[in-house]
Amino acid sequence: MIIKDYLDLLPAADHDEILALRRDYLKKLQSDKKGVVAHRLPFESVRHLKASCLDFANDVVTIGRREDLSRDEFDLVTKVMRGFMPWRKGPYNIFGIDIDAEWRSCRKWDRVLPFLPDIKDKIVADIGASNGYYMFRMVPHRPQAVIGFEPYLQHYFTFQTLNNFAGCDNLHMEFLGVEHLGRFAAAFDVVFLMGILYHRISPIESLKEVKKSMKRGGVLMVESQAIPGDEPVALFPERRYAKAPGTYFIPTARCLKNWMLRAGFIDVEIFCTHPMSSKEQRQTEWMTFESYTDFIDPQNPSLTVEGYPAPLRVFLKGFAG
Numbered sequence: 154m155i156i157k158d159y160l161d162l163l164p165a166a167d168h169d170e171i172l173a174l175r176r177d178y179l180k181k182l183q184s185d186k187k188g189v190v191a192h193r194l195p196f197e198s199v200r201h202l203k204a205s206c207l208d209f210a211n212d213v214v215t216i217g218r219r220e221d222l223s224r225d226e227f228d229l230v231t232k233v234m235r236g237f238m239p240w241r242k243g244p245y246n247i248f249g250i251d252i253d254a255e256w257r258s259c260r261k262w263d264r265v266l267p268f269l270p271d272i273k274d275k276i277v278a279d280i281g282a283s284n285g286y287y288m289f290r291m292v293p294h295r296p297q298a299v300i301g302f303e304p305y306l307q308h309y310f311t312f313q314t315l316n317n318f319a320g321c322d323n324l325h326m327e328f329l330g331v332e333h334l335g336r337f338a339a340a341f342d343v344v345f346l347m348g349i350l351y352h353r354i355s356p357i358e359s360l361k362e363v364k365k366s367m368k369r370g371g372v373l374m375v376e377s378q379a380i381p382g383d384e385p386v387a388l389f390p391e392r393r394y395a396k397a398p399g400t401y402f403i404p405t406a407r408c409l410k411n412w413m414l415r416a417g418f419i420d421v422e423i424f425c426t427h428p429m430s431s432k433e434q435r436q437t438e439w440m441t442f443e444s445y446t447d448f449i450d451p452q453n454p455s456l457t458v459e460g461y462p463a464p465l466r467v468f469l470k471g472f473a474g
């Protein structure tokens with residue numbers, strides 16, 4: 154298990170509680186037999202392999218090249234990468250293997266970049282980090298540390314496998330969620346909270362939890378699904394939204410701004426709004442389940458299959474007051 158201790162960088166965090174949470178999740182990881190077989194053993198099977206080169210500055214996160222591996226090693230890595238399907242975030246190239254994920258996450262990163270605060274030497278958190286695509290993209294900006302929070306085993310071990318190849322010792326992943334952030338008191342200079350709030354039953358509680366984890370004056374970058382409109386309102390679907398059962402409140406951009414203000418953030422700015430598209434989220438060879446086009450009314454692309462307004466994506470930036 155890779156847990157290099159970055160906690161020494163966080164003097165105000167509740168170290169005892171965080172260590173207790175880690176002990177709990179290590180126990181959980183060890184006792185989850187199905188998860189061990191599906192994700193941990195594959196991670197361990199390629200642990201000895203290291204990449205000779207990295208490129209995180211371009212759309213495709215590139216770790217290693219084909220020549221770094223023998224034929225057998227290449228076959229093994231291919232098998233392990235296929236075993237981590239479905240790949241939600243990307244694209245990646247791993248030792249020459251092109252992994253076209255469901256999401257072209259480079260597009261989201263390109264929208265964030267012009268508004269990215271200076272993260273050089275800063276302590277950054279990425280909440281709901283998935284396989285770490287954005288964490289890798291942060292590396293060229295030279296943060297002191299980036300801590301991902303990701304409570305799903307498949308994503309967690311995908312990241313551990315990729316970063317074990319890459320060897321970036323300023324990237325760390327905790328098998329924890331947004332609900333644990335209160336224990337990381339005044340820890341982070343910059344927090345990314347992207348694609349999370351509409352999955353939370355209590356989005357304002359989540360924002361308050363995030364705020365506890367931030368230094369005063371720290372920057373919060375939020376990205377979310379949203380509905381169109383200028384009124385400060387949120388849609389609450391009866392059962393599913395765009396086929397997703399775990400979706401609760403889908404706000405307008407202005408409503409989300411109000412949530413952030415009410416949670417204690419200041420100088421909140423909406424810096425980007427765009428419609429979702431099947432160019433950005435789609436089925437690929439590495440994610441063979443339904444994707445965006447299956448979630449949208451084929452007769453009327455401005456509606457979801459349930460008849461709700463089709464999603465926009467919105468980006469906001471605010472400061473911990």
Ligand SMILES: C[S@@+](CC[C@H](N)C(=O)[O-])C[C@H]1O[C@@H](n2cnc3c(N)ncnc32)[C@H](O)[C@@H]1O
Pocket residue numbers: 242258280281282283284302303304305308329330331332346347348349376
């Ligand atoms: C819609 S994806 C967004 C991924 C990425 N942040 C992005 O914007 O592309 C939501 C992510 O949050 C993770 N997640 C699930 N429960 C969570 C929780 N309680 N706290 C933080 N993240 C969670 C999921 O496993 C998934 O990787």
